[in-house]
Amino acid sequence: MDFTETEEQRLIRKSIAELVKRFPQEYWREKDWKEEFPQEYWDAMAEHGWSGLLVPEEYGGAGLTMYEAHIAMYEAARNGAGLPGGDLLMRTYIFGSYAINEFGSNELKEKWLPRIAEGKAIFSIGHTEPIAGVNTFDIETFAEHRAGEYIINGQKMWITLAHRADGILLVARTKHKEEVKRRSEGLTLFMVDTHESKMKTARIPTVAMRPLGENMVYFEDTRVPEENVIGEVDKGWQYLARVFNAERVGTASVATGAGEFVVDLATDYAKNRVVFGKPIGSNQAINFPLAETKIYLEAAKLLLQKAAWLFATGQDPSIVGNMAAYIAAEAAFRAVDQAIQTYGGLGFSIETDIERYYRDLRLFKTAPIPREMVLNLIGRRVLGLPRTF
Numbered sequence: 001m002d003f004t005e006t007e008e009q010r011l012i013r014k015s016i017a018e019l020v021k022r023f024p025q026e027y028w029r030e031k032d033w034k035e036e037f038p039q040e041y042w043d044a045m046a047e048h049g050w051s052g053l054l055v056p057e058e059y060g061g062a063g064l065t066m067y068e069a070h071i072a073m074y075e076a077a078r079n080g081a082g083l084p085g086g087d088l089l090m091r092t093y094i095f096g097s098y099a100i101n102e103f104g105s106n107e108l109k110e111k112w113l114p115r116i117a118e119g120k121a122i123f124s125i126g127h128t129e130p131i132a133g134v135n136t137f138d139i140e141t142f143a144e145h146r147a148g149e150y151i152i153n154g155q156k157m158w159i160t161l162a163h164r165a166d167g168i169l170l171v172a173r174t175k176h177k178e179e180v181k182r183r184s185e186g187l188t189l190f191m192v193d194t195h196e197s198k199m200k201t202a203r204i205p206t207v208a209m210r211p212l213g214e215n216m217v218y219f220e221d222t223r224v225p226e227e228n229v230i231g232e233v234d235k236g237w238q239y240l241a242r243v244f245n246a247e248r249v250g251t252a253s254v255a256t257g258a259g260e261f262v263v264d265l266a267t268d269y270a271k272n273r274v275v276f277g278k279p280i281g282s283n284q285a286i287n288f289p290l291a292e293t294k295i296y297l298e299a300a301k302l303l304l305q306k307a308a309w310l311f312a313t314g315q316d317p318s319i320v321g322n323m324a325a326y327i328a329a330e331a332a333f334r335a336v337d338q339a340i341q342t343y344g345g346l347g348f349s350i351e352t353d354i355e356r357y358y359r360d361l362r363l364f365k366t367a368p369i370p371r372e373m374v375l376n377l378i379g380r381r382v383l384g385l386p387r388t389f
């Protein structure tokens, strides 16, 4: 097996790393504190062409694959942009470029893809509802087809960036649960243009990923043209499942990269903080757990690379992608927990940034997919165990 990356892939790693390092931790700390969108970072990414990495060349993008996309997301987080910086790329790549280019009409591609390449469109996804979290089939938001458009009513919860996004990849029922044989039927995906379709948002005060921001979104007779359907009407689940597969690669990239960044911070501290006349890193109780986190992160990186490669080569990434998201979340949280232990009291100071990473990295054990749901999937589909729900 050859793990050597191409010249172009190595260049992407280097270029993103250099660009991201222009935004120090003070920048992200302030954005977190003020819950402020990282516009300067996003503008810099777009100016260097990274917003359009997955956009085909004919629409002004770089026309690259999910493998290169995972490199970009990983390197952003690996070099200090953390969850907000990595996740912002992920939302544009997956809920924007990937969903539209793979499943959208030519009109949607012409409308959105050039704007993504210019960095002028950012995206959200809306599946969670107050009544339906991990069980997407229970959603109640309904889109009624009427004279060339859909009239949408319902509410979504936890929608990252909805207050700021240009497009929301929305999941709605187009058939009621009672009308379909299987509950996965009767769902449809829409690309809702937030400038054309009216909806209300309300911020949810949150401790994780604060620069991006979480929202309730209310649809009240919101009109969406029928051309905005992504994929096929009533068959949305099969398209959403593929979007979720791509999202698993995204979250694994960001978690692994951010975990590695935090281990570096803790390792530097362990080399330099002197207690009882010697660096704390010379104590096995500090040294070994840091070494252990490095091993877990490296294992996560390997699963991540395999998932990204399966995706990029058109093979089914669902199992490996979910495994990668799971182990990346566990490894990254283990890393930040050990970083706090290494920093001692300073781990709780806002100025060391560790507490911010702690709040952010805990998220991936719960969202976008809670660890229990990955275990349900692996138990059933890999081990052939009975369903647990």
Ligand SMILES: Cc1cc2nc3c(=O)[nH]c(=O)nc-3n(C[C@H](O)[C@H](O)[C@H](O)COP(=O)(O)OP(=O)(O)OC[C@H]3O[C@@H](n4cnc5c(N)ncnc54)[C@H](O)[C@@H]3O)c2cc1C
Residues within 6 Å of the ligand: 124, 125, 126, 127, 128, 132, 133, 134, 135, 157, 158, 159, 160, 161, 206, 208, 209, 214, 363, 366, 367, 368, 369, 370, 371, 372, 373, 376, 388, 389
């Ligand atoms: C910061 C943040 C950002 C988010 N961004 C978005 C976004 O942009 N778009 C969006 O649509 N959603 C978003 N979410 C929502 C997120 O995807 C959900 O919170 C997550 O899927 C869990 O859903 P829930 O909170 O409703 O939990 P619930 O579905 O209520 O589940 C609660 C707990 O019970 C467990 N559980 C439930 N059923 C079972 C079972 N059968 N077996 C074992 N365990 C079970 C779950 O794993 C979970 O741990 C975000 C959430 C957060 C916190």
